[in-house]
Amino acid sequence: MRTHVQRKHPHDDAPDTAAAFRRLTGLPEGEERDTLRQEIINAWLPMAGRIAGRFRNRGEALEDLRQVAALGLVKAVDRYDPDRGSAFESFAVPTITGEIKRHFRDHMWTLHVPRRVQDLRNRVRAARQDLAQTATGSAPTVAEVAARAGMTEEEAMTGLEALDSFTALSLDAQLPGADDGYTLSDALGGPDPALDIVVDRESVKPALRKLPDREKKILYMRFFRDMTQSRIAEDLGLSQMHVSRLISRCCTRLRDQALHDQAVHDQAVHDQALRDHALLDQEVRDAA
Numbered sequence: 001m002r003t004h005v006q007r008k009h010p011h012d013d014a015p016d017t018a019a020a021f022r023r024l025t026g027l028p029e030g031e032e033r034d035t036l037r038q039e040i041i042n043a044w045l046p047m048a049g050r051i052a053g054r055f056r057n058r059g060e061a062l063e064d065l066r067q068v069a070a071l072g073l074v075k076a077v078d079r080y081d082p083d084r085g086s087a088f089e090s091f092a093v094p095t096i097t098g099e100i101k102r103h104f105r106d107h108m109w110t111l112h113v114p115r116r117v118q119d120l121r122n123r124v125r126a127a128r129q130d131l132a133q134t135a136t137g138s139a140p141t142v143a144e145v146a147a148r149a150g151m152t153e154e155e156a157m158t159g160l161e162a163l164d165s166f167t168a169l170s171l172d173a174q175l176p177g178a179d180d181g182y183t184l185s186d187a188l189g190g191p192d193p194a195l196d197i198v199v200d201r202e203s204v205k206p207a208l209r210k211l212p213d214r215e216k217k218i219l220y221m222r223f224f225r226d227m228t229q230s231r232i233a234e235d236l237g238l239s240q241m242h243v244s245r246l247i248s249r250c251c252t253r254l255r256d257q258a259l260h261d262q263a264v265h266d267q268a269v270h271d272q273a274l275r276d277h278a279l280l281d282q283e284v285r286d287a288a
Helices: 018-026 031-053 062-079 088-108 115-134 142-149 153-162 194-209 213-223 229-236 240-287
Strands: none
Touching: 018 031, 031 062, 031 088, 062 088, 115 142, 115 153, 142 153, 194 240, 213 229, 213 240, 229 240
């Protein structure tokens, strides 16, 4: 026997489904129960759509919000227990609303923001809206927002920072006040080529300290004071050819020493990894 869900007037989105729910709880799994369950869901869909409408103009299409609200309605119907004595509407409204809020929290934020911070943002946003209606034209201060929202100034600052985390600008977006097409991507930094020089300098320092003083001086004059070989030879009383051989020999020695030190370091890391692996393998065998 097919059961028709009765509606109450004048609110068409709040039907009288008490009898249908009582009958639903007594039916076993099967086609008859599925049909009655679907009738109840269809009867309450207008209410779910009305709740979804409260969240329009927040960056999500209304049709998508209605689908989320319908999902919340299905969960409410499946979880509702008429024996608890409360009306279905009082159970369904917070369930549907919570489902929509979860959708915004999980799918609409550009950046991942903890739920606590999201709650602070919502309270701060509501406080600013209230203050805007009574303000004299100036933006409310952090202290005023905190007092209005009933939170500390530190929490208000956190909520205010989260106001800009819901959406993000494209890297191709022109920066405010920039008249020359300057975009966010133009403000991004890139790899610093000097980092490789830092690594090279640090790697040759040990070998550099071991060089004789004369070779150290020659290298300093050539590579730090940018002096020519002829000028270095004149200052030190050497021939230009001798200075050239000394520079070449020092550079070769420094390079070979740096490569040798790197090889020793890599081998030490490899040996330690093998020891750690063997120790872990032994612990696994002992535990077994």
